Every structure is written in structure tokens, then in C-alpha cells.
Amino acid sequence: MQSDLAVLYEHPKWFEPLFAALERRGIAFEAIRLSDHNFDPASHGVPAPVILSRVAMSSFLRESDHGIFYAQSLLAHWAARGARVLNGADVLAIDTSKARQLSLITGLGYAVPETRVVHRPDDLLAAARTMTYPLLVKANIGGSGAGIVRYSSEDELAASVRQGTTPNSIDKVLLVQEYAPARGGVITRIETLAGKFLYAIEVETGGESFDLCPADACLAAPGRAATRMTAVTPAPDIVEAAERIAQAVGMDVGGVELLIDDRDGTPRFYDINALSNFVANPLDVLGWDPHERLVDDIVSAIGRKEAA
Missing domain, CATH: 3.30.1490.20 (ATP-grasp fold, A domain)
Structure with a gap:
């Protein structure tokens, strides 16, 4: 019997909270590991009517034979065969290019670092x-x-x-x-779901380290110092900007990062990340678990696909 959902993933640990949330909700899903996958381009089958892509840009750090570009072909193939792909090939193409991200952001009228x-x-x-x-x-x-x-x-x-x-x-x-100096020594990461604001956190940066991953697995990395993260409510214009960026990308779930330039107070957007691991210790930081909201959205996608 075919599952309702397939999750294409790469990192062995990052998606355990998502898988646990899906299991709690009784959603039948297939976890598909990217690393040892292959597909037949003549095949008309799909693993599930709804597919969620969780392909990490950092996968090349873990495997020299990474699947970042392979995944674009695979996701496009599944979409062409009728699957509803969340964060599909077009989103992955933006995720794989900081240059394209900055062009998209400035095309919407928002500031980026020069x-x-x-x-x-x-x-x-x-x-x-x-x-x-x-x-x-x-x-x-x-x-x-x-x-x-x-x-x-x-x-x-x-x-x-x-x-x-x-x-x-x-x-x-x-x-x-x-190098735009970040006001208060923090950057802001705004997470979006279905093109709408989900939550925002400030992440402390000393200006010398650029590894600001907020996820549980990143924080657990050996030798990694603790990173201060605080839930915040950005100004309405910043929230609107993040939503417009996510919608322009077509991102079903993902983050938009910015800093407030300490020289003139300008919000400067610099990164779009379609892989949302969500903040570590969400109940402590946010008071709720964003995985539950993601599962709500997945359930809605499955319902729409079944009704089609």
C-alpha cells in the first residue's frame, strides 16, 4: 500500500523530530534517503502523492558525492509524474544559489549587502x-x-x-x-510556512563565525559552542518582506535571514534557506513545537491531493 507522504532526506539525524511528529499524528510516510537513491526517468510511478524535500545545502560537507544536483532532477521527475512536491526542484534551484537569492531579493525592492x-x-x-x-x-x-x-x-x-x-x-x-555590521551583534532568521510568518529568532553572532545554524543537530556538533537564540517579533514591514520573499521563491517551508545594518539601520536580507530544521529546544525558546504546524500543512496538502 502506497504511503500518503514521502520525505526525501539526507542528514541521518536532522529529521527525527519531524518523523516523530508524523508518527504521533498517524501519517503513513516513506523516508527516502537521498545518498543511495536512483531513479528510472521512464518510470511513471511516484513514491507518494505528496513529497517533502529536505535536501540540505551542507550535504557536500558530509559526502563528496553529494546529491544536491541529483535531487533537482529527481524532484522535477516526480512533479512531472503528478506528485505534489513541497519545496520542489524550482525551490531547490534557488536554495543552491546565493547569487540567485540576492537577485530575487533586490528584484522585490529589498536591500542586501553590496x-x-x-x-x-x-x-x-x-x-x-x-x-x-x-x-x-x-x-x-x-x-x-x-x-x-x-x-x-x-x-x-x-x-x-x-x-x-x-x-x-x-x-x-x-x-x-x-561586511555589514549587525546591530546588537545578532542576525534574525524568520521561518515561514506556506508563504506566511511562522516564527522568528535572533541568533547571536560574534562577527567572526558564520556557522549560525539554529537546529538541534547543529548545536550538538562536537566542539561547537552554545549559540544564544531568542524568540522575537520583527517589525511588520520586515515580516511582510520575508513573506513576499518566501512567496516569490515558491517556498513551502523555509527561512529568510537578515541583519539590521548598524551603520544606518537598514534591514539587509542575505540568505534564503529552504531547509528548515527549526530552532533547538522549541518548547523552551518558542513555547510550542513548529513541527506540529508543519505536519498540519502536510495533512492539508495530502487532503488537497486526495480531493483532486
Whole structure:
């Protein structure tokens, strides 16, 4: 008998809370591990009428033979065969490109940190010539802060280019971006569900570390210092902006990150993350469990698919 739901996942631990919530609600689901998967492009079958993608951009840190690009083909195939795919191939395509994210955000009229995009490390210096240091060089595809290095001067960046120590992106696209000082030493992550505000947290950043993953599994990583996270209610215009960004992406569930530029108070959006692990210890931080809301939305999607 076919399950109502299939969950395409990669990390062995991150989705245990989701799986537990689905089991509590009695939802029949199939957990599909991305790492050892294959598919027949001539097949007309799908694993379930509703499929939830939980593909992590940081998977390349765990497996050199990661499935990030494979997953785009797989999700597109399932959608073409009639499945309702939550966070499908089009969403994953935005998730895999910080350059596309920034273009989408600015196209909606919102501010981002000043950025230049290149496809060769040798072009970083020329791209940064009209920018003010310190600067960040970012991999276009990152995850858990991977592939971000801060440079204090042109000489420092030039030496890194010569030595071949600049970040590397698995798609060979790099961003050079101004280092915008975050007011209060915090960034804000707004989680959305079905294009609407779900909750927001402030995450403390010291300015030197860029691994700000709020999930339980990230916090449990060996040697990782505790990160201060606080539930907040952003200003209405910021909530509206995050919702518009999520809707423009077509993101069924995911986060939008921003900082308030301490130089002028401008909200600057810099990341869209379609993999929502949700905040660690949600009952302590939020007072409720967002997995239950996600399951509500999945149940609704299953009902709509059955009624179609």
C-alpha cells in the first residue's frame, strides 16, 4: 500500500523530530534517503502523492558525492509524474544559489549587502575594487557557515588568491560581499510556512563565525559552542518582506535571514534557506513545537491531493 507522504532526506539525524511528529499524528510516510537513491526517468510511478524535500545545502560537507544536483532532477521527475512536491526542484534551484537569492531579493525592492558575483578566484580582486574592506568571500553553495572567509584588506585578499586559499564553491561561483555590521551583534532568521510568518529568532553572532545554524543537530556538533537564540517579533514591514520573499521563491517551508545594518539601520536580507530544521529546544525558546504546524500543512496538502 502506497504511503500518503514521502520525505526525501539526507542528514541521518536532522529529521527525527519531524518523523516523530508524523508518527504521533498517524501519517503513513516513506523516508527516502537521498545518498543511495536512483531513479528510472521512464518510470511513471511516484513514491507518494505528496513529497517533502529536505535536501540540505551542507550535504557536500558530509559526502563528496553529494546529491544536491541529483535531487533537482529527481524532484522535477516526480512533479512531472503528478506528485505534489513541497519545496520542489524550482525551490531547490534557488536554495543552491546565493547569487540567485540576492537577485530575487533586490528584484522585490529589498536591500542586501553590496555584492559582486564571479566564477573565477582570479576575478575577485577586480570585482572588489570599488568596495570597502573588510569584505567577505562566499561560496555560492554553502551550508552551516561553510565557504565564508573575511578579508581585512586588498593585500590579504590578493595573498589568498595567489595561494589558492579563497573559498571554493561546488558550482565554481563565488560572491564578494561587504561586511555589514549587525546591530546588537545578532542576525534574525524568520521561518515561514506556506508563504506566511511562522516564527522568528535572533541568533547571536560574534562577527567572526558564520556557522549560525539554529537546529538541534547543529548545536550538538562536537566542539561547537552554545549559540544564544531568542524568540522575537520583527517589525511588520520586515515580516511582510520575508513573506513576499518566501512567496516569490515558491517556498513551502523555509527561512529568510537578515541583519539590521548598524551603520544606518537598514534591514539587509542575505540568505534564503529552504531547509528548515527549526530552532533547538522549541518548547523552551518558542513555547510550542513548529513541527506540529508543519505536519498540519502536510495533512492539508495530502487532503488537497486526495480531493483532486
